[in-house]
Amino acid sequence: MRVTIDDITVDVEEGTTILTAARKIGGKIVPPAMCWYSKLKGSGGKCRTCLVKVAQSSAKDPRPMPKLVASCSTPVQDGMVVQNITSPEVLEARKAIVEFLLINHPLDCPVCDQAGECDLQDLSFLHGMVETRSEEPRREFPAIDIGDKIKLNMNRCILCYRCVFTADQITGKRVHGVLYRGDAPEISTYIQNVIDNDFSGNVIDVCPVGALTDRTFRFKSRVWFLNAMDAHRDCTHCGGKVTAWMYGNEIYRITGRKDKYGEVEEFICNECRFEKKNFSDWIIEGPRKISRESVISANHYEKLIKPSIIHPIEGTTEKQE
Amino acid sequence: MQLISGRSVVVSNKKMTFWEKIYLPAVLNGMRITFSHLFRKKATIRYPEVKREFAEIYRGQHVLKRDEEGRERCTACGLCAVACPAEAITMIAAERKPGEESLYREEKYASVYEINMLRCIFCGLCEEACPKEAIFLTKRIVPSDFERDGFIYGKDKLVEPLDPLKRIDVSKRETKEVLEFKKDKSKRHNQ
Structure with missing residues (x-):
């Protein structure tokens, strides 16, 4: 099945939704999703933030769909042409959806623990x-x-x-x-x-x-003051692969490992999440890659690049460790 | 050899005249310049007794404001600390308990709030970042101290006094844009 999203064409299997096809392409053209979760069956279709415009339903039926459709629950058809960020109509609709979602939202971000990863x-x-x-x-x-x-x-x-x-x-x-x-x-x-x-x-x-x-x-710290570290342990209930949010050698909280769409790679058990907060409980693998745009990366100096020194006589370049 | 700058001067060993040899006119001329400086206007002032006039928006020692009812405005959101380019601000948050509603404005407050005045560069970014109008820079100067520890200002030095007469006035720091923003009904959710 061939589908074109924002002028990028991709081949996908039958039965995939527009959102999954867009994630296969990746980048800025992926519609945001608030309710759909790839690991949960039956989720999606509620928040309407993933609305896209279908400019051409399929190769056989080149008419556009009459209304904007929820990309998380609309399966693709062969020859479908979808517009997401290239359509002003979609952006306008998304703005309205955000307004609706915020109608009852208290906007207490300075107090909320989710701020920074919300x-x-x-x-x-x-x-x-x-x-x-x-x-x-x-x-x-x-x-x-x-x-x-x-x-x-x-x-x-x-x-x-x-x-x-x-x-x-x-x-x-x-x-x-x-x-x-x-x-x-x-x-x-x-x-x-x-x-x-x-x-x-x-x-x-x-x-x-x-x-x-x-x-x-609760109220222990803000997420952007902590360092996200990949960690694991032998757990009898779950895979035991988590992200440990650390401040120095102290573990403030444990969460699942979230990908760039905010979805956990693996669900973890309550024992790992709530009870194992000692540094000795975990084997730390290394820092977790977090998008540069995220506030969590603010003021973190992940990789230190020291300038290389050129030898004055031989002219060879030696890397400083 | 032609020099690139073209500013080289050829050194001459020219003999001095009699007037130049006795050096007296040169010395007297020097003394004249020195004494003429005595009658000029002084560049310095006698600081503790005399104080300079500060601009209304001078960026000096910080203050943590209370609201009209005397509750602390700061909710320990950490935005000042993440905005701080010198990383001078640290804080620890705590949850407000029932019965403390008259002390703290929001359900979360800063139990520890410290600014290292040696690190602080008084740029005012914390003031700009604050969503709760809690931190302001004032016209006060941070006094000198003998110990480095004395420059780590905690809540005891930063929070303004409860007494309404001793409050620190920051109304002059609110620009025209801020006042307009406060009046705008459609942006009230941001306050």
């Missing part, structure tokens, strides 16, 4: 506008503790349902979900039920905003 923050920085047009009061909920490890800030939630899918598919037994309908839905547990499954901590990693955060890391 998908909504990045998205609104790139596509959002400076002003707010809504004058209505924002929805407010008190922050509650789900168990002794996870904090739920319902104010910040954008209802992407990722945590619901994670609890269904990774932990096996789900005790939380989305209550109510229309403009009043909220994430909640069944009468303050505690989430205590072995893999329940993964809802923190999949949350694109700061709605679900780690209580063991």
